[in-house]
Amino acid sequence: MIKNYLKIAWRNLWRNKFFSIINIMGLALGMACSVLIILWVQNELSVDSFHKNNDRLYAVIERQYYDHKVMGQYSVPGVLADEMKKTLPQVEYAVQMAWNNQNTFQVGTKILKLEGTSASADYFKMFSYPLIQGNAQTALNSPLSIALSRKMAVDFFGSPQEAIGKTIRYENKKDFKVTAVFEDLPHNVANKFEFLINWDSFLDENKWAKDWGNNGPIAYVMLRTGTDAALFDKKIAHFLDTYDKDQSAAFREQLGIQKFEDVYLHNNFKNGKPEDGRIEYVHLFSIIAVFILVIACINFMNLTTARSVKRAREIGVRKVVGAVRSVLIRQFVGEAVLLTCFATIIALVIVLLLLPVFNSVTQKQIDFPFGQIRFWLGLTGLTLITGLLSGSYPALFLSSFNPVKVLKGAVKLSTGAAWFRKGLVVFQFVLSVVLIIxxxxxxxxxxxxxKKNLGYDRENLIYIPLEGDLTAKYKIFKNEALNMPGIQQVTRISDAPTNFGSTTGGVRWDGKDPNVNVMFTQVSTGYDFVKTMKLKLVSGRDFSRDHATDSVGYIINETSLKRIGYTNPIGKPFTMWGKKGTIVGVLKDFHFNSLHDPILPLIIHFGEENNYGMALIRTKPGQTKQALASAEKLCKELNPNFQFSYYFADAEYQKQxxxxxxxxxxxxxxxxxxxxxxxxxxxxxxxxxxxxxxxxxxxxxxxxxxxxxxxxxxxxxxxxxxxxxxxxxxxxxxxxxxxxxxxxxxxxxxxxxxxxxxxxxxxxxxxxxxxxxxxxxxxxxxxxxxxxx
Structure with missing residues (x-):
């Protein structure tokens, strides 16, 4: 009997080729779209979820209470992880990490700039990154130890085996010994790096990170087996009270934890707690996948029932000769499942063809899961559910025909059935119009x-990291660059102009309420900053060589002025980090961070003599190539042991x-x-x-x-x-x-x-x-x- 049903189904498909093609292609497109979204969602959910000890891995978060609000962040003191491990018996391992940086390495005559970070000794004990060479227990124990990725080891030494025990020059100032080589990180890692440097080395270069009152690094802990995470979260809430003595009624801090595997998808803080983030996109596209599949199923129903008149006599004859309704329902559902199987095969072909384009658009590296049994079982289930869903109504509708009326040629659609099908079309277009809007x-x-006006001109604006000899030779660089083709203005700045990340509450002014702590974003700049950025001054002036007191001068934005409350701010006293000075300028508000965030109070302090940061260059319109060629030539002369690198401000802005x-x-x-x-x-x-x-x-x-x-x-x-x-x-x-x-x-x-x-x-x-x-x-x-x- 099944063979007979298959024959009938095939003959119907072949007899109505145009109808069958439209029906199958509609389902195939819907399923292909759903499969692509499912692959993307699976990839998102898999990020950082593969570690062996994930059930015990947690990120430490800090909640700050000030200015009548609660702010949450992952930045914590640079000595927190080690202290938690020493004093809290629930903590088996703890790791402190810095943010990723592009650093220059040299072996012989080979110089490469690679991205990596610093981490404390427990890193490979906590996280399941396979070590090709070296031991997880000792990989990062020494202050001068470094762990390399397989690719980095091959690039410099030819193989992981050859790399072990060798030295590699870091930033042309320090030699590290290769103590471990780890496998290249998989695609589903949120924080990718090519090397890890011992944490003590980071602390030696960044003394501020040892201060309990400063935040910046991140911390992870691995709890001992059997530890109640909720109780531990409550226990560490006031951990910092013992160490950070700067807390007061105006500013206080609390610690908490978040599961490590949740950080990637839930990293937007609301009221001090991580809630939303990329998980919203996972939910959004999951819903869209369901929507499109439902639309495809409704399309199948309407197309199948649209051809019902063509099969009415067949159904009538079969009922007259004894076919019961349940048999007809099984037949029509089987035909729907058969169509869905064809659609699934075509959908898989479409997915394979579109996957490279889909990866390019989503900036992913999703591979088709040929060897994953769970995927094939899921696809089989999706095919059956789609077939049953799309074939259920046509089966019930076709099998309900009255044989007497059918054979008389009077196939009529009941009012209820007509409204049901119209309702399906309305539902389809509701989903479609929602997607259009x-x-x-x-x-x-x-x-x-x-196109948003950021308050400065981000076109023709580039910045070059000041590293190696270029840091000490900045004045020479600036003076010579200003006389080279294509370069209009040069200044220096401590942070990228599209992302000012450092904040401080260590600010005082006349009339400040001692019970209110205002958090200010701070950045240091050199001369001609306002001119180079093309910012607008509301009052006052830019830093200038004509004013010897600018070393204790401050430029603030309009938002800062509102919080400070000065009526005529120029020349008024202002203190930051105990350094007394005066306000020399007020800038019209401009966006220095993502548009997700409001413009925050900003303080710009003088930093022409800093030994860090970057050179900010304004190029002449239409002469960017000449400016880059000039800057590259100059950098190679002044800083030969470092690769020339640069960033476009508008491109970095778009990356946000x-x-x-x-x-x-x-x-x-x-x-x-x-x-x-x-x-x-x-x-x-x-x-x-x-x-x-x-x-x-x-x-x-x-x-x-x-x-x-x-x-x-x-x-x-x-x-x-x-x-x-x-x-x-x-x-x-x-x-x-x-x-x-x-x-x-x-x-x-x-x-x-x-x-x-x-x-x-x-x-x-x-x-x-x-x-x-x-x-x-x-x-x-x-x-x-x-x-x-």
């Missing part, structure tokens, strides 16, 4: 970010919004796909309606109805369905996008025209879809449609 709003926000750009591109693709599949469903309903009303149309034509009036008659009900979908989708989309935009302190508006444009797009697409079938029905010869009468 969401796509437009996301595009508006991305465009807003790209990679997630938004990816979401925008994917939303465009998903919205198009959803509309396309929905149109196939609408086409199915149009075909069904035309077949149901074929005799009515014939009679109307005989009585003199024009083609135009018939076209309008057949098309208007579909437009009504789309309008209903638009009315339902608009408030849903507004709520969803309003919540998404709340992640930005500076955001675009959801204008009325967004909904109008979405409606016009949906209506135009629907009109084009149904017009072909409506025109075909309206132009049909009435003699053919009325022949049986």
């Amino acid at each position: 969401g796509t437009i709003v996301i595009s508006k926000q991305v465009n807003y970010i790209q 919004y990679i997630s938004e750009q990816v979401v925008g591109k994917l939303s465009n693709a998903f919205a198009f796909l959803a509309i396309f599949i929905s149109c196939l469903g609408l086409l199915g309903l149009a075909m069904f309606t035309a077949e149901q009303r074929i005799k009515e149309i014939g009679i109307r034509k005989v009585l003199g109805a024009s083609v135009g009036s018939l076209f309008t008659l057949l098309s208007k009900e579909f437009l009504i369905l789309v309008l209903i979908a638009l009315c339902i989708a608009s408030p849903l989309a507004w709520l969803a996008m309003h919540k998404w935009l709340e992640n930005y302190s500076y955001r675009t508006t959801i204008d009325w025209w967004v909904f109008v444009l979405s409606g016009v797009i949906a209506i135009m697409i629907a009109l084009v879809t149904v017009s072909i079938q409506s025109a075909k029905a309206a132009l049909m010869n009435p003699v053919k449609s009325l022949r049986s009468e």
Whole structure:
């Protein structure tokens, strides 16, 4: 019997090739999209989740209470991890780490700049990164020890085995001994690095990190087996009270922990606790995958039932000869599953073809999981569920035909069934219109970010790290650079102009409330900073060689002035870190961090003589290539042991919004796909309606109805369905996008025209879809449609 069912199913597919192709391709596209999203979601969920001791690994977080608010962060004192391990019996291992840096290494004549960081000795005891050479217990024990990745070891020494015990020159000032070589990090690691340097070496170079009142590094702990994490979290809340004596009623700190594997997806702090983050995108795209698959299933239902009249006599005859309804249901569900199997095969081909493009868009390195049994079991389940879901209604509908009426040629659609199918089309277009509106709003926000006036000119602005001999020779570099082709202005700055990350509460001024601690962002700059950045001064001036007192001068922004409260701030006393001085300038507010965050109070202090930071260069318009060539030539002369590196301020600014750009591109693709599949469903309903009303149309034509009036008659009900979908989708989309935009302190508006444009797009697409079938029905010869009468 099963063989007979398969034969019937195959003959039906072959007899209706056009219908079968549309049906299978609709399902295949929906499934391909869902599979791609599932692969992306699996990749996101797998990040940092592979460590053997993940159930005991935790990141230490710090909550700061000041200025009537609670702020959370991962930055902690640089000596915290070691102290926690010494004093807390629940902690088996603890690691302190710095942020990633680009550092220069040299072996012989080979010089490379690579990204890495510093970590304390317990790192390889806690985290499951395989060591090719060396021992996890001793890999980072010595202050001058360094662990290299396989790639770095091969680049410098030819092989991991040859690297062990060899020395490698660091920043042309220190020699490290290679004590371990670890396997190149997998793609699902959030924090990628090519080397790890012993933590003591970091502390030697960064004395400030030893102060309990300074934050910056991050800390991880591994709890002993059986430790209650919730109780431990409560126990360490006031751990810093013993060590940081700067706490007061105006400023206090508390510690907490967060599971290490959750940090990647939940790293946005709200009220001092990590909650949202990339997990929102995981949820968003998971919902979109379900939406598109449901749209594809609805499309299948409508197309299948649209062809019901063609199979009505077959069903009638089979019922007359004894076929029961349950047998017919199994047959039609089986046909749906068979179609879905074909669709799955095509979907897999589409996924394999599109995966490189998908990886490029999402900036991932997702491999197709050929060898994962769990993936194939999941795909099998998805195929069966899709087949059952998409085939259930057609099976119930087709098997319900009355054989007597069918054989008399009177196949009628009940009112309830008609409303159900129209409801499915409305539901399809609700999901599609939500995606269209969401796509437009996301595009508006991305465009807003790209064109937002930041308060400075980020075009023609580059910065070069001051490293090696270039640090001490900055004055020479600046003087010579200003006389070279393409270079307009040069200054120095302690942090990248797109990301001022250092904050301080050690600020005093006349009239400050001792019970309120205000946190200021701080950055040090050299002469001509305001001119180079093209910032606007509200009052006062830039740092200048004409003023000897600028070493204790401060420039603040408008937000700082509001918090300080001075009416005429220029020349007023101001103290930071105990260094008394005066305010010499007030800048108009400008964005120095992501648009996700509001503009914070900013203090700019003098740093022309600093031994760190970067040179900030304003190039002449249209002469960036000449400026870079000039800067590279000069750097090689002054700093021959270091590779020349530079960064464009506008490119670094855009990197802050990679997630938004990816979401925008994917939303465009998903919205198009959803509309396309929905149109196939609408086409199915149009075909069904035309077949149901074929005799009515014939009679109307005989009585003199024009083609135009018939076209309008057949098309208007579909437009009504789309309008209903638009009315339902608009408030849903507004709520969803309003919540998404709340992640930005500076955001675009959801204008009325967004909904109008979405409606016009949906209506135009629907009109084009149904017009072909409506025109075909309206132009049909009435003699053919009325022949049986």
